[in-house]
Amino acid sequence: MITLLSAVFGLLFAALLLYLVRRDHLHISHGLGWTLAIVLSALLGFAPRIFDAVAEGLGVSYAPILGIALAIAALITKALLNDIEISKLRVRHQRLVQKIALLEAQLGEVNGRAPIDD
Amino acid sequence: MASEQHRPDASHSAIASTAANGAVILPALNEEAVVEDLVAAIRGAVDWPVWLIDDCSTDGTVAAALQAGARVIGLTSPLGAWGATQTGLREAASQNLDFVVTMDADGQHDPCDIAALLAPVIAGHCDVVIGSAVERGSVLRKFAWRLMRITSGLSCQDLTSGFRVLNAKAISLLASPPASCFDYQDVGVLLMLDQAGMRIREIPVTMTSRANGKSRVFSSWLRVATYMAQTLVLGTVKRRRPWQS
Secondary structure, eight states: HHHHHHHHHHHEEEHHHHHHHHSSSSOHHHHHHHHHHHHHHHHHOOOTTHHHHHHHHHSSHHHHHHHHHHHHHHHHHHHHHHHHHHHHHHHHHHHHHHHHHHHHHHHHHOOOOOEEEE | EEEEEEEEEETOOOOOEEEEEEEEEEEEEHHHHHHHHHHHHHHOOOOOOOOOOOOSOOOSSSHHHHHTTTTEESSOOOOOOHHHHHHHHHHHHTTTTEEEEEOOOSBBGGGGGGGHHHHHHHHTSSSSEEOOOOOGOEEEEEEEEHHHHHOOOOSOSSSSSEEEEEEEHHHHHHHHGGGGSSSSHHHHHHHHHHTTTEEEEEEEBBBBOOOOOOOSSOSHHHHHHHHHHHHHHHHHHHSTTTTOO
């Protein structure tokens, strides 16, 4: 039953991601990565014995915890990558705001016009 | 690190500025009460343009600064004091200015000290001068500075002073994209200058209390704690390693 539930959940989530990409709510580069992750987890849901074999090989006595641990590691990695991207965007945003301010000041001095409202 | 404490030269006056190309940069947020008098005093002390970088003020700061003859550069999104200062530095770099003076717009810094800070930089004795007023700090602030010095390895006494003079080399460095990563003008910026081999000198100046008495940056203990945590970690990870000359 749990196998069926996790597979159905995975497929539904994959369909949601594809919908978000279609409606431009999610950039394709993110959508593709998430879709692959969800499809992979759905497929693993059909073959739980893979985790049993891997867990045994790693010396993990309770196999499901391996899946949970891997999922947490993947989420932490994803969150860290997001923060790295946000850091880069912050710098770009700051320099863009500075450049706009300088250009507006120069334009105002040349044309005598007030800056454009936000 | 080349950080030295010096007493101001008693023979300074308003100034050697005529021989060099420069500007005074004032990052400002809601300083309507003091900015007009401040800009006028600066223009009396040094014959360089005064650039007020408006960090999205909601009061009459811009009008007051314009009235006093400042050039106003208005940000479309608030960037904080360092982001605003860097805006001015980028303009200075694009105009190939020889020197800039950065000052707080809240009336704490005395324009009469500008000449003393400019003299050693114009003479080529150093690249950066910090107007230092360590006596202004409370016990807690002095303790905070000490922690910052320990974690960062910097030897400056006044790590948070915004009253500085920079030469063209320092302007170019601090206008660059890597300097846009910093939120504040203190440890990160000073470490960047130090590790680029800039000669930094401190000169004692007088600082008065803020005209409106309230810090923009440290408006609550939570913000102070966040600032200290960030600054100490930044200083630790960016400090010069023993094998770096």
